[in-house]
Amino acid sequence: MKILVADKISPKGVEYLRKQAGFEVIEAYGSSPEKVLELVKDVHAIAVRSETKITKQVLEAAPLLKVVGRAGVGVDNVDVEAATERGVVVMNTPAGNTIATAELTFTHILCGARPVPQAAASMKNGEWNRKAFSGIELFRKTLGVIGLGRIGGEVAKRAQAFGMRVLAYDPYLAPSRAKAMQVEIATLDDILAQADYITVHMPLTEDTKYMIDEAAFEKCKKGLRIFNCARGGIIKESALVEALKSGKVAAAGLDVFEGEPLAKDSPLRSMPNVVLTPHLGASTAEAQESVGIEIAEQIADVLKGGVIRNAVNMPSIDEAAIKILGPYLDLGAKLGTLVQQISPQQISTLRITYWGKIVDLDANAITRSIQRGYLRRISGEQVNFVNAPSLMQRLGVQVETIKSNNDCGYTELMAVDVITPDGKIYSAQGTLIGKGGQPRIVNINSREVEVLAEGGLLVLENSDVPGMVGTIGTILGKDKVNIADMSLSRLTPGGTAYMVVRVDTEPSEAARKEIKALPAIKMAKFVQL
Ligand SMILES: NC(=O)C1=CN([C@@H]2O[C@H](COP(=O)(O)OP(=O)(O)OC[C@H]3O[C@@H](n4cnc5c(N)ncnc54)[C@H](O)[C@@H]3O)[C@@H](O)[C@H]2O)C=CC1
Numbered sequence: 001m002k003i004l005v006a007d008k009i010s011p012k013g014v015e016y017l018r019k020q021a022g023f024e025v026i027e028a029y030g031s032s033p034e035k036v037l038e039l040v041k042d043v044h045a046i047a048v049r050s051e052t053k054i055t056k057q058v059l060e061a062a063p064l065l066k067v068v069g070r071a072g073v074g075v076d077n078v079d080v081e082a083a084t085e086r087g088v089v090v091m092n093t094p095a096g097n098t099i100a101t102a103e104l105t106f107t108h109i110l111c112g113a114r115p116v117p118q119a120a121a122s123m124k125n126g127e128w129n130r131k132a133f134s135g136i137e138l139f140r141k142t143l144g145v146i147g148l149g150r151i152g153g154e155v156a157k158r159a160q161a162f163g164m165r166v167l168a169y170d171p172y173l174a175p176s177r178a179k180a181m182q183v184e185i186a187t188l189d190d191i192l193a194q195a196d197y198i199t200v201h202m203p204l205t206e207d208t209k210y211m212i213d214e215a216a217f218e219k220c221k222k223g224l225r226i227f228n229c230a231r232g233g234i235i236k237e238s239a240l241v242e243a244l245k246s247g248k249v250a251a252a253g254l255d256v257f258e259g260e261p262l263a264k265d266s267p268l269r270s271m272p273n274v275v276l277t278p279h280l281g282a283s284t285a286e287a288q289e290s291v292g293i294e295i296a297e298q299i300a301d302v303l304k305g306g307v308i309r310n311a312v313n314m315p316s317i318d319e320a321a322i323k324i325l326g327p328y329l330d331l332g333a334k335l336g337t338l339v340q341q342i343s344p345q346q347i348s349t350l351r352i353t354y355w356g357k358i359v360d361l362d363a364n365a366i367t368r369s370i371q372r373g374y375l376r377r378i379s380g381e382q383v384n385f386v387n388a389p390s391l392m393q394r395l396g397v398q399v400e401t402i403k404s405n406n407d408c409g410y411t412e413l414m415a416v417d418v419i420t421p422d423g424k425i426y427s428a429q430g431t432l433i434g435k436g437g438q439p440r441i442v443n444i445n446s447r448e449v450e451v452l453a454e455g456g457l458l459v460l461e462n463s464d465v466p467g468m469v470g471t472i473g474t475i476l477g478k479d480k481v482n483i484a485d486m487s488l489s490r491l492t493p494g495g496t497a498y499m500v501v502r503v504d505t506e507p508s509e510a511a512r513k514e515i516k517a518l519p520a521i522k523m524a525k526f527v528q529l
């Protein structure tokens with residue numbers, strides 16, 4: 001397995017990857033986009049920070065790629081949608097650089113209050129100027145924290161220790177977290193109107209882009225001090241420059257920019273009351289060691305087929321959950337492929353119902369496994385846990401899941417129904433039986449059956465006439481196909497009967513034709529689970 005370390009991560013992380021049996025590590029930092037396209041052609045994993053861009057083109061140039069690991073938080077440099085479609089897991093390390101970034105933010109806040117960088121630069125110039133560099137205090141001032149997640153929360157704590165009043169705006173925040181943090185929950189307008197200091201800590205999204213623009217600065221107090229150690233573009237740079245010029249903003253501290261690296265001629269570089277750092281939030285020894293080792297371990301786990309942690313494009317499943325979920329994922333995949341093989345090619349809905357104990361499990365993972373099973377014969381090797389939902393969406397199939405509390409007659413049961421555009425339903429139900437959780441199919445197309453969900457199944461619908469079992473047995477015997485298991489079902493004697501025959505090997509085309517040609521046979525399908 002080949003791993004490309006495309007941005008500089010901790011040597012300990014690289015070392016961890018090198019030590020894994022069968023892993024080959026290539027370190028190539030600062031490569032041009034063309035060089036990246038060349039480097040990825042035979043790699044199974046790529047480790048990045050925020051520099052190397054993993055675009056759609058890069059993903060297309062990497063047919064073996066399974067995982068992109070981001071040693072840090074923001075995945076803005078990765079085309080996550082394209083990765084998801086290609087079944088590539090994108091993962092980050094959400095907590096490893098929280099403190100480092102909170103501390104850098106606080107450094108910026110302090111430098112916004114007291115012009116230490118400017119005073120230090122003047123000392124280096126041989127000056128002794130005590131008049132030009134006076135400041136203000138943080139004590140009893142109001143700090144507006146926009147985005148009270150991991151980093152915003154740590155900044156708020158530090159501000160409280162400095163005796164600041166903290167207002168927080170975060171529309172997704174649970175009131176209990178705000179209460180626990182002892183911050184005042186506010187609207188964005190409250191913050192703009194009341195804050196002496198504002199700091200932003202959210203990802204750059206459609207909602208957060210230019211959240212602080214000309215109109216927002218209009219609403220602020222004169223002399224505002226503002227900081228961005230999250231993502232460039234949350235504060236509109238051109239509006240900030242104007243607000244600094246007019247005196248509306250007294251000081252600003254920026255670690256991130258609309259374009260990185262920041263243009264040499266950016267007006268921000270020459271403004272005296274602005275402190276700039278080149279995206280250093282996560283650049284501490286501790287944070288880099290933490291995220292570097294973490295991402296290396298996460299990548300190794302994925303490549304070895306183990307747990308998937310901190311994926312941003314699929315639910316993460318830990319080791320304990322995998323142990324519990326394993327048999328359900330297997331049963332789900334089998335039911336998915338079974339219904340696909342007994343139904344028409346075009347369907348409009350895949351409806352999944354869970355009963356009993358399964359209702360309390362992480363159904364999201366099982367639902368993905370069912371979709372992966374359904375797509376196995378349609379999308380082949382390309383389908384996996386990551387892209388199964390988006391492939392279903394591309395086919396225009398709606399996926400519905402129902403958790404039912406009704407009595408289903410089993411301790412646990414899952415049903416997969418496909419509904420065709422003209423409203424016909426094809427279905428399969430399964431459960432786990434015994435200590436080891438043996439997967440059993442207990443219903444096909446509303447007929448009760450009882451067969452182990454494994455290997456090949458001959459699913460037959462026939463008129464309930466004497467001698468059918470013998471006839472089928474003889475045809476299969478002639479074909480040297482051994483019967484492992486058989487289940488018969490009928491609603492009324494002499495009506496339509498259902499026969500599910502589990503076979504050790506696949507019947508030949510000739511044998512299948514012979515079965516289909518029998519006058520009593522209404523439907524005959526060979527299904528491979
Ligand atoms: N300068 C640097 O080197 C670093 C920058 N970062 C960036 O810092 C930012 C925050 O990181 P974390 O705190 O770890 O993330 P987080 O996910 O813990 O917190 C983000 C918060 O933003 C909130 N949010 C989302 N949309 C919002 C909106 N429209 N208005 C207000 N709040 C909104 C969310 O509810 C969440 O609480 C990210 O953009 C990350 O990429 C992170 C690490 C280093």
Ligand SMILES: O=C(O)C(=O)COP(=O)(O)O
Pocket residue numbers: 049050051071072073074075097279280281282283
């Ligand atoms: O983790 C983040 O979101 C960061 O912005 C840190 O970026 P970096 O790893 O220092 O290039």
